[in-house]
Every structure is written in C-alpha cells, then in structure tokens.
Amino acid sequence: MSTNKDVLLNIRDLVIEFRAKGKKFRAVKETSFDIYKGEIFGLVGESGSGKTTIGRAIVGVQPLKDGAIYMDNNIVAGRPTSLYTLNKDISRKLDNMSYKMNITTKEIQSRIDGLKALYENFLADPRELNKDDLEKFAKESKLKYLTDILLENLKYLNSIIKSEDRMIKFVDNLNSYVDKVSKELEKSVLSKLVETKETFISMKENADEIYLQIQEVAKYRESIETVDANKMESVVKNILGLWKVITDNHKEFLSKLEWAKSLQFQLHALSSPMNRRQKFIDYYNKLIYVNRNEFFEECLKQFEIMKSSESDSSSKEFKKLEFFIRDFWSKKNLNINACKEILKILSEEKVVTEKVKTLVSKLKNTDFENSIKDLIANESNINETKLDELKKEAKYISKIIERNIVKDRDSIETFYNWKGIENTYTQEEIDSFVELTEFLDLPSIDEIIKDSYLFKVQSKEQKRTNRKDIQMIFQDPGSSLNDRMAIEEIIAEGMENFPNLYKGQEAKELYVKEYNEANPDEKITLEDATPAKVKKHIILKLVNSVGLLPEHLSRYPHEFSGGQRQRVGIARSLAMKPKVIVADEPISALDVSIRAQVLNLFKKFQEELGITYVFVAHDLSVVRHIADRIAVIYHGQIVEIAPAEELFKNPLHPYTRALLSAIPIPEPELAKQTKLVVYNPEEEHKDYIFDLPYFKEITKDHFVWANKREIKEIKKIVKK
Secondary structure, eight states: OOOOOOOHHHEEEEEEEEETTTTEEEEEEEEEEEEEEEOOEEEEOOOTSHHHHHHHHHHSSSOOOOEEEEEEEEEEEOOOOOOHHHHHHHHHHHHHHHHHHHHHHHHHHHHHHHHHHHHHHHHOOOOOOEHHHHHSSSHHHHHHHHHHHHHHHHHHHHHHHHHHHHHHHHHTTGGTTTSSOOOOHHHHHHHHHHHHHHHHHHHHHHHHHHHHHHHHHHHHHHHHHHOOGGHHHHHHHHHHHHHHHHHHHHHHOOOOOOHHHHHHHHHHHHSSOOOHHHHHHHHHHHHHHHEEHHHHHHHHHHHHHHHHHTTTSSHHHHHHHHHHHTOSSSSSTTHHHHHHHHHHHHHHHSSHHHHHHHTTTTTSSSHHHHHHHHHTTTTTTHHHHHHHHHHHHHHHHHHHHHHTOOOOOOHHHHHHHHHTOOOOOOOHHHHHHHHHHTTTTTTHHHHHHHSSSSTTTOOOHHHHHHHHEEEOSSSOOOTTTTTOOOOOHHHHHHHHHSSSHHSHHHHHHHHHHHHHHHOTTTTGGGGGGGGHHHHHHHHHHHHHTOOOOOOGGOOOOOSSSHHHHHHHHHHHHTTTOSSSSEEHHHHHHHHHHHHHHHHHHHHHHHHOOOOOEEEEESSSSHHHHHEOOOOOOOOTTEEEEEEHHHHSSSSOHHHHHHHHTTSSSSHHHHHHOOOOOOOOOHHTTTTTTOOOOEEEETTTTTEEEOOOOHHHHHHHHOOO
C-alpha cells in the first residue's frame, strides 16, 4: 500500500448535473476528497452512483456544474469557490424564505382563528363534534399546505448552511496561500461568515420545532374521530397548546431572519465585484454618515442663529462653527483639482514651476490648501515626506467630495444634536460598518484571487498538457479501440499529438542509453537517434511491458481477445507518460482468468513508474485486491473513505455494509449462513432534514458521511 501522503489531486465541492426531459438531475453532489501521489484510489458504488461521472470529470471530458479539480495545486477543471455567486444565491433564497414566511404567518393565524371559531360555534350549540365539523373550521388541506411551505424552508436553510460552511473553509487561512488577501479582510469576512452561519443554525432549530409541532397537530387531529361535548374544552386547549409552541418559535424565527438578512447583506456587499458595489456603498454611507450638502446648510443655519442671538464670538462653539464653514470640503469651497495638479507637478519636477504658481493663485482658504501653500513657500527645499502626506490626504478628500459625505464622527454627532436625531447604533456596530465601508473601497476576495496560481484559469497550452498527464482506460476494451487502425498506430496516436515524447532530448538520450545497454558491440550516438527509431523503441517497450509481442503491432483490434485489447488500452495510456490514470471498470468485460493479469499490470506500473490510479469499479472484492484506499459512493455522494483493509474489517456506513454483504461467497454452506444487509436510505437517514450530515474522521484516515445521531451510534460500535 502506498504510504505517500503528498496530495496529487484535490477534488473540491464537485457538482455535476444532467438534464433529462427538461428536468435537472444531480449526478454528483458537492463531493470533496483527495488522492495521494502514487496510490491506487478505489471508487466503488452500484450502477448509476456517479463513480464513472467523477472519473470522466477528472479526465476533463465531463463538464462541471460547480466545484473544481486541482492537480499539483493547479486548477485543471471547473472553477474555484466564488463567494459572490454563493452569497448572491443565499440572498435570493432569503428573499424567497421571507416571502414564504409571510404566507406562513397568515396561515398560522388562519388556523388559530379557525380553531377559535370552532370553539365559539360549539359554545353557541354544545354537541358532539365529528371530523366533518373539524374540517369545516380547520381544513386539513390548509395544514398540508403549511407543512409543505415549512419543509421547503427547511431545505433552503440546509442548503444555506452548507454554502456558509463551504465559504468558511475557503476563506479560513486564505492569506497563507494568497498573501494579497490581507489578514484583516480575511478575519472580517470569516467572522461575519461564522456569525451568519450560527444565526442560520439557530433559525433552523426554530424551523425544526415548527415543522415537528405541525406534524403533531396533524397526528392529533387524525387520532380524533369524534369529540364529546364534555371533552371539547380539553381538546381545544391541547391543540392551542401546540399552536402556541408554533407561534412562539415562528416569532423567534422571523426576528432571527431579519438579523440574518442584515448579516447576509454585508457578506453580499463584501463579495460583490467593484462594478456592482455602488448600491452597497451608498446604503452604508447613508446609514452611518451625513450628507455634506445637508451638513453645510445646517452649519450656515446654526451660525446665523448664533450671530442673531449675539453669541460670544470667542466662545468654543462659535469658533468651532466658524471653522466648519471656512474649512468645509466641497467643490465650491476647495479647489481639489488644482491641489492634485500642483502635487503631481511637484512630484515630477521637484521644483516650483510657473504653472504651479499660477495654480496656487487659484487656491482657496481651507487648511489643506494652506498646507500646500506652506509647502511651496520655500522653493529651494520641497519636503518629500510632507509631499507624500499631502498626496494621500488629497486622495482621501477627493473621495469624500465625490461621495458627498461627512465621515468625521465629531461632526456627525454635532449634526445629530442640531437636528435632534437619535443614534440607534452602538459604537461596536458603527465601527463594524466603518470597517465594512473601508473594505468596500478595495477589491473583493474573488477579484484578488483570480490571478493567483491556485485559482488562475489555465491557458490552452496548460489545458493541453493536462490532457496528456491525465489518461483514461475505458470499460469496454473493444469499443474503445479503432478497428481500422493497427495496434502500432493506436499506441502511437497520442504520441503524435505530443511529439516531444519521442522527439525531445530526454527521449533521445534514454533511447541511446537503452540501445547501447542491449547492444554493447553496436553502440550508437545521439545523431543515430532519429524520431522514427525513438518512437518505435518506445512502442516496442510498451508492448513488451503489457505482455504482448512485437508481431502484434501490425494486427488489428478484432484479432485479439478481450484481455489483449485491454492491454493495448493500457499501453496506449502509458505512452503519454501520465501522472494519473482513470481506470473505468477496466476488468468488468474480461474473463476471470484474465482479470488477475490485468490487475497485476496496474500494480506493476504503480511500483515502477509511480503512476496514480483512480480505479472505478462496482466489485468490492476486486478493489480490495488492488486499491490502497477506497471511497464508497451512493447516488453522487461519497459516504465512506478508508484504507482498503480498514474498510473491509470495519465498514461503518450502512450502504458499505450492504455492498460487502452482497459479495458472492464461493463456499455454498458459508453463503447460506451469510445474512444479506438491505440498505434503506429513507429509513436510515430520515432525520437528515433536521440533523445535517457531514464528513467525520471516526478512526485514523477513516471518514464517514453521517449526522450527529449516526456518529454517536458508530462510535459505540467502534468502541466495542
């Protein structure tokens, strides 16, 4: 077994969809796992489980709906996690959820009103009630409608929590891979993601309780055939008790929903591209800052009030207001364009030119403009440090004027006092919003990482190289070979597309070395190593290594047995000197006597060439013989990953146990004693809607897809 822990392939959040009759079918569901260098990784599942689809995606012939595949830390298929796409999708789901919760509010109230009307009707005419009476005031179809809406919201919440978790994993420690993503930005986004996820988890607890209580209402109603007059009050009280739990949780849910929308709006803003941020910037500026025009008008108004009331012109308040008016930054009160032009000329020329003097004459009387005047007062010595400070300040002032806002907190508090406005935000919230607006001036994480080596979209040349490095051996050795081509042409076809494999210097030197070792009396030099000879030598060596003979090269596929044709397919893949070979059930079409030979070839090339295999199969007994690690897949979801022997000794997932129990046993008496395990996912995982599953490492390198309840049960089994 390979003990090399260097990861070659990273499969991350893989989603593959097919469309059939206008409907989408998700063949692979947000699957993530790693494949180590030099190992044989078994991918096992029943027909239609998605194992071949994953293999085809690794090779690059199957488009991805979402997720990415990395080889040696370079993306080879798909695209990296997009925070903007995920946040936009979450925002859309929250809007839908808000709309549906408005419906549930009305429906819950309607059910309670119906129950009260039933009781009032009974008080007016006391009698025994039956199901028809209940149906008249509290229709069962309406209860079913309410249940369906809540179930849809639960699915939304589960999807949102998964997306939040995906983003947290993506952002956490991102700075160590992409240093252009500042630690401050990473920390801010991560903290908001964690807080948002926790809010959604809390909302889900309320949603779970609402759904379960409505189920209880439905069960209680179903159990009632008739209601005696003397039991009517008790029945109504019991049902109202259930509805009270529902309404209490519903109120909590709505309150948390508003908070979640606020947090999600911030995440949406932070992840949006620069060209779509203006609405977010305007929103938060309005929230915590003051419009400059309104501020200046109020300054003038307050100044006139002070003058008319003959306030002391030497007082602190009078001086402060006077300063506000004189030093107020605006297009009318400050010539910012002239300031920037002066600073630009001084940076380039280092001396005060005539143009600078002309521009200075156009400056007004703000403190900033006076600072520029002071700088150039001594023409012979332009202070570089002061010049840099003024350039930064000019940029800051320009942005303030452009956005037409007052950012100074003292000025804002003064304005609030003038207008009698009450500040409803805490200092912590204000600091959070200020930090957010500052980050909104910078590129988003998505924009920063797009040029990183980890996430950069590969060029056509790089994609072409990937096709060489990742090869595939197909299930049917007959249909995967061209019957009109001789075996030599089939093996050489890939090499023709990558001539460097036999025309390159390395290939020539290896040919000369091996030829001279085999023929010490007839040594050759590099000049004798023609491309044709090198290619022929490579093909002969491959044919020999897979157990075929040189005379087979001139024959055609139909002249060979299934096992021989599969050997040709293996030789064709090896000719490309790949890093990875995806073997798609390569022995399923072969006789039993031939299977062991082909499997031994895989092990041979693993050891000799260090090739990594993804071995796709549905026969666990075969995979046990060849694989280092095994992943079990069910309906597009990896449910268990473990070293091969560990998986067979301690299968933890019920689907894995079912697969193992189905392995044929050649001894009839033993076969009769073996109990077949039946896997019923609807029964096994009926609480997945409430208790979300996730990957958990139970023992070393043994991972299982299970929820908290199942993990507790699995750990009890492991301890035994």
